[in-house]
Amino acid sequence: MLKRIFKLKENSTTIPQEMIGGLTTFMTMAYIVFVQPAVLSAAGMDFGAVMVATCLSSAVATFLMAFLSN
Numbered sequence: 079m080l081k082r083i084f085k086l087k088e089n090s091t092t093i094p095q096e097m098i099g100g101l102t103t104f105m106t107m108a109y110i111v112f113v114q115p116a117v118l119s120a121a122g123m124d125f126g127a128v129m130v131a132t133c134l135s136s137a138v139a140t141f142l143m144a145f146l147s148n
């Protein structure tokens with residue numbers, strides 16, 4: 079069912095490849111959610127505000143990629 083919905087065969091990919099890609103993206107997002115606020119708080123910005131902005135912008139970008147790129 080997943081292969082048909084996401085056209086995996088037509089896009090020359092497999093479910094394991096897509097899972098590795100998803101895990102890589104998740105790990106990158108998890109890393110940047112904590113690193114970016116730490117770096118910018120050292121420059122004088124509020125840690126909590128930067129973390130919220132990072133989480134919101136990551137969520138928006140994720141939803142855009144999910145719905146616009148199939």
